[in-house]
Amino acid sequence: MSALLQVEKLGKRFGGFVALEGIDLEVTAGERVGLIGPNGSGKSTLVNCITGALRNESGTVHFDGKRLDRLPAHSRTRLGLARSFQLPKPFHSMTVAENLHVPALYTVNARHGQHLSPAQIDARVDEVLTQVGLHEKANRRPRDLTQIEMRKLELARAMTAEPKLLIADEAMAGLSHSEVDDILALLLRLNAQGVTVIMIEHIMRAVTSFSQRLVVLVAGRKIADGAPEEVVRNPEVVKAYIGE
Amino acid sequence: MPYVPTRYFCLIVALVTIAIAFASRLATNDYFFFAGYVVLQYVVMATAWNILGGYTGYVNFGTAGFFAIGAYSAVVMHKLFEPPLIASIVVGGFMAGLVGLGMGYLTLRLRGVFFAIATLALAIVLQTLVTNWDFVGGARGVYIIRPETGPFGHPYIQYLFVLMLALSAVAICIARAIEHSKLGYGLATIRDDELAAEAAGVPTLRLKLIATVLSGALMGMAGAPLPYYVTYLDPSSGFNLAFAVNSIAMPLIGGTSSWLGPLIGAVLLATIQQIATVTISSALNLLIVGVIMVAFVTIAPNGILGLFERGVRARRRPAEKEAA
Ligand SMILES: Nc1ncnc2c1ncn2[C@@H]1O[C@H](COP(=O)(O)OP(=O)(O)OP(=O)(O)O)[C@@H](O)[C@H]1O
Ligand SMILES: [Mg+2]
Numbered sequence: 125m126s127a128l129l130q131v132e133k134l135g136k137r138f139g140g141f142v143a144l145e146g147i148d149l150e151v152t153a154g155e156r157v158g159l160i161g162p163n164g165s166g167k168s169t170l171v172n173c174i175t176g177a178l179r180n181e182s183g184t185v186h187f188d189g190k191r192l193d194r195l196p197a198h199s200r201t202r203l204g205l206a207r208s209f210q211l212p213k214p215f216h217s218m219t220v221a222e223n224l225h226v227p228a229l230y231t232v233n234a235r236h237g238q239h240l241s242p243a244q245i246d247a248r249v250d251e252v253l254t255q256v257g258l259h260e261k262a263n264r265r266p267r268d269l270t271q272i273e274m275r276k277l278e279l280a281r282a283m284t285a286e287p288k289l290l291i292a293d294e295a296m297a298g299l300s301h302s303e304v305d306d307i308l309a310l311l312l313r314l315n316a317q318g319v320t321v322i323m324i325e326h327i328m329r330a331v332t333s334f335s336q337r338l339v340v341l342v343a344g345r346k347i348a349d350g351a352p353e354e355v356v357r358n359p360e361v362v363k364a365y366i367g368e
Numbered sequence: 369m370p371y372v373p374t375r376y377f378c379l380i381v382a383l384v385t386i387a388i389a390f391a392s393r394l395a396t397n398d399y400f401f402f403a404g405y406v407v408l409q410y411v412v413m414a415t416a417w418n419i420l421g422g423y424t425g426y427v428n429f430g431t432a433g434f435f436a437i438g439a440y441s442a443v444v445m446h447k448l449f450e451p452p453l454i455a456s457i458v459v460g461g462f463m464a465g466l467v468g469l470g471m472g473y474l475t476l477r478l479r480g481v482f483f484a485i486a487t488l489a490l491a492i493v494l495q496t497l498v499t500n501w502d503f504v505g506g507a508r509g510v511y512i513i514r515p516e517t518g519p520f521g522h523p524y525i526q527y528l529f530v531l532m533l534a535l536s537a538v539a540i541c542i543a544r545a546i547e548h549s550k551l552g553y554g555l556a557t558i559r560d561d562e563l564a565a566e567a568a569g570v571p572t573l574r575l576k577l578i579a580t581v582l583s584g585a586l587m588g589m590a591g592a593p594l595p596y597y598v599t600y601l602d603p604s605s606g607f608n609l610a611f612a613v614n615s616i617a618m619p620l621i622g623g624t625s626s627w628l629g630p631l632i633g634a635v636l637l638a639t640i641q642q643i644a645t646v647t648i649s650s651a652l653n654l655l656i657v658g659v660i661m662v663a664f665v666t667i668a669p670n671g672i673l674g675l676f677e678r679g680v681r682a683r684r685r686p687a688e689k690e691a692a
Contacts, residue, residue, distance in 0.1 A: 175567065176566070177563050177566070177567065196566065196571070196573070197563075197566035197567055198565075198566045198567075198568075198569045198570055198571050198572070201566070201567055201568065201569040202569050206567070207567060209563070209564065209567070213561045213563060213564035213567075214560075214561075214564070215556065215557050215560040215561060215564065215565075216560050216561075217556055217559065217560055217625075218553075218556060218557075218560070222553070225553060226553055226554075226557055226565070226568045226569075226570065227568040227569055229550050229553060229554075230550075230553075230554065230568060230569035230570045230571075231568060231569030234569060281564075281568060282567075285568065285569060
């Protein structure tokens with residue numbers, strides 16, 4: 125069985141600045157992968173290239189057996205690739221619930237053989253909002269949310285798309301200890317239901333407890349990829365983190 | 369306000385339209401129809417602008433261009449076939465929609481002020497083309513003889529008035545239908561955040577093109593009867609800056625969040641302008657718009673609708689506290 129996500133020799137530049145170079149990454153269906161690295165190491169850029177928010181100049185991305193490189197971002201989402209944004213990007217003119225209607229209407233209902241009725245969409249949105257603990261705020265606008273709630277909204281919107289692979293880009297930054305545990309439990313539950321998860325996180329406690337495998341980026345290159353216990357002892361990784 | 373399904377809304381609009389058409393029979397003076405035509409023309413223009421500017425967040429400064437495409441399409445049709453005006457309206461709308469599609473494709477990657485400038489440039493290019501096109505009169509302009517009477521034997525200006533009334537109804541129905549549809553959600557996500565929209569599965573490019581085509585086509589339809597209204601059309605009147613300024617100012621003043629805003633803004637501003645033209649001078653019109661717009665941008669950035677909503681919320685808040 126081939127990988128669900130397969131990134132090969134991916135490279136991305138911003139002008140003369142090499143943000144990513146020669147990135148190879150495989151993620152198997154059902155896996156929980158942690159992606160770590162110092163600030164500015166290219167984690168979000170990699171997510172952007174995988175999901176189509178940015179175009180990579182070199183290398184290829186395959187997802188679920190399909191080549192993604194030339195597909196616009198929305199087609200990738202429909203194929204089952206969902207992500208949360210590190211800097212929350214809510215639809216600020218809509219309520220929290222309406223924010224979740226968008227992926228239900230445009231992603232879930234755009235897939236073959238699926239069509240949720242308005243009532244089913246409402247129910248689904250309710251369910252996701254309850255899962256992330258935003259149910260009380262369903263009819264509020266994003267401007268009424270705290271930063272933390274905004275991150276939950278990001279995650280909720282990605283979840284509503286019913287992805288095969290969910291990429292959470294620092295969904296837990298700024299959360300309290302117990303809130304981190306809540307989100308971890310949520311992601312674990314999703315994973316148990318069959319959703320593959322890539323977690324980008326600076327909170328080491330969270331990534332190491334969540335991930336079955338850790339991938340480390342430093343300055344746009346992958347320097348380690350393996351079992352969490354081994355990766356955190358890897359001298360290069362230790363150096364990158366202490367040197368920071 | 370309770371939610372009214374789109375088909376009932378359109379039925380109500382149709383009834384109101386018919387009622388206005390009949391009520392207008394009471395007008396004894398043709399001036400009413402001349403003035404009313406202009407007001408309604410701006411209802412269509414403001415509503416059309418708002419589909420792209422308000423719902424989708426793309427500010428089109430080139431409205432005069434789309435309007436003039438409609439007007440000059442009608443001139444071409446008139447010279448070639450002298451068809452019924454309705455046919456020219458359809459053709460004008462089609463041509464302007466086509467240009468909207470082209471504009472959408474060419475300016476895909478432009479956002480904010482760059483998009484606005486590109487649309488302005490488009491209008492200037494079109495004006496230059498028309499100015500150098502002799503068949504439609506070039507810079508000299510063209511005379512169109514307005515028929516004495518419309519198809520039902522009424523004075524032609526009354527026919528023009530009723531046509532524009534019907535177009536307004538169509539535009540308002542389209543705008544309102546979009547608002548409460550999947551398309552409306554999609555356009556709003558584009559306005560709010562395009563990256564997030566794509567990530568949620570919204571095909572932003574396709575929706576933007578739908579918006580530019582619809583908006584452009586409605587503007588072209590609003591422009592098509594113009595040659596028969598003015599009877600003399602030259603590029604500087606067809607591409608008049610006032611069209612662009614007005615069709616942006618009206619939604620902004622009324623409020624861009626729903627179909628009602630452009631309607632209120634257009635009726636209010638165009639009526640004030642018509643009154644000012646008669647009582648003071650027509651040169652004052654743009655000044656009036658400018659002053660009102662500056663006032664609104666500073667005092668009520670969300671337009672009259674925004675003021676109203678704020679009022680409703682302020683009144684509701686004490687009640688909520690009591691309930692809590
Ligand atoms: N759109 C862009 N234009 C130019 N440079 C960019 C752009 N996006 C990212 N970069 C640069 O690319 C590098 C990698 O950024 P990226 O956001 O991917 O890092 P990151 O690993 O996600 O960091 P963090 O942990 O802070 O989120 C940084 O040096 C950043 O300044
Ligand atoms: Mg990042």
